[in-house]
Amino acid sequence: MATQHARSAARLMLAPAVILLLGWMLVPLTMTLVFSFKQYLPLRGGDLGWVGFENYVRFVTSSAFWPSIWATLIIVGGVLVITIAFGIALALLLDQPMWGQGIVRILVIAPFFVMPTVSALVWKNMFMDPVNGLFAHLWQFFGAEPIQWLSQASLPSIVLIVSWQWLPFATLILLTAIQSLDSEQIEAAEMDGAPWRSRFIHIILPHLSRAITIVLLIQTIFLLGIFAEIFVTTQGSFGTRTLTYLIYQRVLESQNVGLGSAGGIYAVILANIIAIFLMRIVGKNLDA
Amino acid sequence: MARAVTTQRKALNTLAAWTVGLLIFFPILWTILTSFKTEAAAIADPPVFLFFDWTTENYSAVMQRSDYAQFLWNSIVIAGGSTVLGLIVAIPAAWSMAFVPSKRTKDILLWMLSTKMLPAVGVLYPIYLLFIRLGLLDTKIGLTLVLMLINLPIIVWMLYTYFREIPGEILEAARMDGASLRDEILYVLTPMAVPGIASTLLLNFILAWNEAFWTLNLTAAKAAPLTAFIASYSSPEGLFYAKLSAASTMAIAPILIMGWFSQKQLVRGLTFGAVK
Amino acid sequence: MGRITLDKVTKSFGEVNVIPPLDLTINDGEFVVFVGPSGCGKSTLLRLIAGLEDVTSGQIRIDGEDATRMPPAQRRLAMVFQSYALYPHMSVRKNIAFPMKMAGLPEDEQKRRIDSAAKALNLTDYLDRRPGQLSGGQRQRVAIGRAIVREPSAFLFDEPLSNLDAALRVGMRLEIMELHKRLATTMIYVTHDQVEAMTMADKIVVLRAGNIEQVGSPLELYREPRNEFVAGFIGSPKMNIFGGNPAQQHGAAKIGVRPEHIAASTETGTWEGVVGVAEHLGSDTFLHVHETGLAETVTVRVDGELPVKHGDRIFLTPEADKIHRFNEQGLRA
Structure with missing residues (x-):
């Protein structure tokens, strides 16, 4: 619904954004794809020619591959379960009438704004340090032996740190969704004599299902790529080498670009599978 | 009720x-x-x-470190620059899609979103290589560009959802009143969308400020922002808890304050308008 | 000046043809109303004239000059939108000044025109307010003020009164008519309300599905509707249309009689029926008569004092020279 003039102006104004993003996507991705089929060692001879799918095979058959998938699954899965479960509980709590609701909201949201390197470092040193960390003091207070968090319980520690960062996100979105629930619906259910538990299961949870799905997908995409939290704490040791970190090490630390690129392509495919589901939901919403 | x-x-x-x-x-x-x-x-x-x-x-100890001001300045330039640059590219694009939608608009929006989901690690080496070739490694310009590109989809999306709430008739009225496209965007659309543009700006500044993959991997000494400065406390300086805390507080305080202002818009921005 | 000519204008959105080839001439100083049910293409037609949409083919001329490809800004037309489309971030003064600012008029001339428009529209006290602080009627006046100051060759109104409540609508209707008398500028006015069309227009253009059904003065349309559609659309309450026997008696496929052209009596008449609902307006009473054998309901306008109520038997007699005859195609016979 516009004139030819407006339409051509629109195309012209859309062009820079599209061209930039197209370049940003295509150029590096093509390069990664090319590297992935090559034996490419920048510090040990550089481009050593085509090797077909060898990098892809080597990447998945290396001894580090399955542990990295395992670590990724535990971190992503653990954080998702924790943030969504606590997020729902917190959202329900924050939706209740209380004094100082605005302030509590702010307190709960705050961790989301903390720089990942800061939160990782604060947790690592000030909480999880086996000598001077607060947890060590707490354990000693109860007469227990302090835990070497980042080595003995490395994965749970990372899950804890990342969950702390992402809980606000889940809470905020779920709270927004709860607040859009028509309170008359709940009141009607109350009038019908539905106890709290069935009100939750039959009204609140279905209403939240879309928001939960969105939280699930968006967090998954971001969590698959977490980097700073591991970089600052364990550097991938003690079983915390995720797929992302493994690829990073292959590319920048051992400078095996071919192998790392093949891993990168796996990561792209994995992210795309999840992205497709997210796009479906967002796309549907766009029509409404 | x-x-x-x-x-x-x-x-x-x-x-x-x-x-x-x-x-x-x-x-x-x-x-x-x-x-x-x-x-x-x-x-x-x-x-x-x-x-x-x-x-x-x-x-005072942290401030006296000769390089602290440099890190802070880098953070401000990179986060601010990438956000402003992003807005300059995104405002016309969002205008196009919100007010002159075509059959492809939805596909373009979703495609833009999909670029945001590209795992950074998958393109780490090519970007690294390109940066070396172009002399962008460890420069503020290079990092500003990268952060602009990774946040561009979010900026476009947020602006698009805000613009869609502005009635098209007002822009048509401006056109009837003799406004050129430039006048229309400058005098009518932008002032009307100020709240939306401001919250987009705020959220993207926060995201850029906290970005910790590219800022860690594409900088060394010269262009490193606060994320990298804090990471340098990893060891052994990190054992000086009080100084670590002071540095951390300074790195997060401005963002915490901005974040509290933008919490309402946060949901819209991070869910691409799917939850409002 | 403000003579607008549409020459074989068509408009399609993709495959959908909204306006088939259409010819129309609007003379300088005329008040023309486009009227028709929603979806008839009247707003699209107005937007084509405004230049907010491209014509698919054909030519639009303004004062003899080909304006088909002109951007809206160059057509010297001013438009008042249904939603008023005021700039919410500008004061009333700045809203009115905006088109002059775009045209680069000198400051003092801008001020002079704003003041005179504000005086004419009773807006002087509100010049420094924002549109959000005004009532619907005041916003409407600002939108008109913004149109006036440009001294356009024609005004375009797109259902400007449909967002106002009934009482205000009547007042604004008069104001717009007075404005037209004073400025003597061409006005094109789009509405779905046939009362507005009848009361305001010099010339009514009745549209249906993009086609012009009839063009004429309000009374021409009332007296001699060219077809069944125009007959039913113009006039309130609607004309009664009957087929079958009563129509054949008058040598037509269908006949139409307006409610005000039927006499009612409790004793004798041509047709007979039972009163369903009697709507008492005071001056008039509208009777909805059933069981006449003519149609489901026959509407009749009678004197306000006629003592009839639900269930009464009543006799109806049409005025013989006010019966409209239509053929099989619905065209006036």
Whole structure:
């Protein structure tokens, strides 16, 4: 619904954004794809020619591959379960009438704004340090032996740190969704004599299902790529080498670009599978 | 509709919510408190909570590090630059899609979103290589460009959802009144969309400020922002808790404040308008 | 000046043809109303004239000059939108000044025109307010003020009164008519309300599915509707249309009689029926008569004092020279 003039102006104004993003996507991705089929060692001879799918095979058959998938699954899965479960509980709590609701909201949201390197470092040193960390003091207070968090319980520690960062996100979105629930619906259910538990299961949870799905997908995409939290704490040791970190090490630390690129392509495919589901939901919403 | 509840119930809610809220906020609070302690008090056994000799020596110590101002400045330039640059590219694009939609608009929007989901690590080496070739490694310009590109989809999306709420008739009225496209965007659309543009700006500044993959991997000494500065405390300086806390507090304080202002828009921005 | 000519204008959105080839001439100083049910293409037609949409083919001339490809800004037309489309971030003064600012008029001339428009539209006290602080009627006046100051060759109104409440609508209707008398500028006015069309227009253009059904003065349309559609659309309450026997008696496929052209009596008449609902307006009473054998309901306008109520038997007699005859195609016979 516009004139030819407006339409051509629109195309012209859309062009820079599209061209930039197209370049940003295509150029590096093509390069990664090319590297992935090559034996490419920048510090040990550089481009050593085509090797077909060898990098892809080597990447998945290396001894580090399955542990990295395992670590990724535990971190992503653990954080998702924790943030969504606590997020729902917190959202329900924050939706209740209380004094100082605005302030509590702010307190709960705050961790989301903390720089990942800061939160990782604060947790690592000030909480999880086996000598001077607060947890060590707490354990000693109860007469227990302090835990070497980042080595003995490395994965749970990372899950804890990342969950702390992402809980606000889940809470905020779920709270927004709860607040859009028509309170008359709940009141009607109350009038019908539905106890709290069935009100939750039959009204609140279905209403939240879309928001939960969105939280699930968006967090998954971001969590698959977490980097700073591991970089600052364990550097991938003690079983915390995720797929992302493994690829990073292959590319920048051992400078095996071919192998790392093949891993990168796996990561792209994995992210795309999840992205497709997210796009479906967002796309549907766009029509409404 | 607020429902009537008993005072007792409300008190209980308040108690529960404040307890949880403070627990979640505690690591930040603890960091802020520690930043005012002496190094000795910071590792005191048992830990001291409030009753210690308050000092600002850690802040002066961090500020006196010759390079702190440089890191801070880099953060401001990179986060601010990438956001402003992003807005300049995104405003016309969002205008196009919101007011002159075509059959492809939806596909373009979703495709833009999909670029945001590209795992950074998958393109790390090519970008690294390109940066070396183009002389962009460890430069503010290079990092500004990358952060602009990774946040561009979010900027476009947020602006698009805000623009869609502006009635098209007003822009048509401007056209009838003799406004050129430039006038229309400059005098009518932009002022009307100021709240939306401001919250987009705020959220993207925050995201760029906190970005910690590219900022760690594409910088060394010259262009490194605060994310990298903090990461450098990883060891062994990190054992100086009070100084670490002071540096951390300074890195997160401006963003915490901005974040509190943008919390309403946050949901829209991060869910691409799917939850409002 | 403000003579607008549409020459074989068509408009399609993709495959959908909204306006088939259409010819129309609007003379300088005329008040023309486009009227028709929603979806008839009247707003699209107005937007084509405004230049907010491209014509698919054909030519639009303004004062003899080909304006088909002209951007809206160059057509010297001013438009008042249904939603008023005021700039919410500007004061009333700045809203009115905006087109002059775009045209680069000198400051003092801008001020002079704003003041005179504000005086004419009773807006002087509101010049420094924002549109959000005004009532619907005041916003409407600002939108008109913004149109006036440009001294356009024609005004375009797109259902400007549909967002106002009934009482205000009547007042604004008069104001717009007075404005037209004073400025004597061409006005094109789009509405779905046939009362507005009848009361305001010099010339009514009745549209249906993009086609012009009839063009004429309000009374021409009332007296001699060219077809069944125009007959039913113009006039309130609607004309009664009957087929079958009563129509054949008058040598037509269908006949139409307006409610005000039927006499009612409790004793004798041509047709007979039972009163369903009697709507008492005071001056008039509208009777909805059933069981006449003519149609489901026959509407009749009678004197306000006629003592009839639900269930009464009543006799109806049409005025013989006010019966409209239509053929099989619905065209006036």
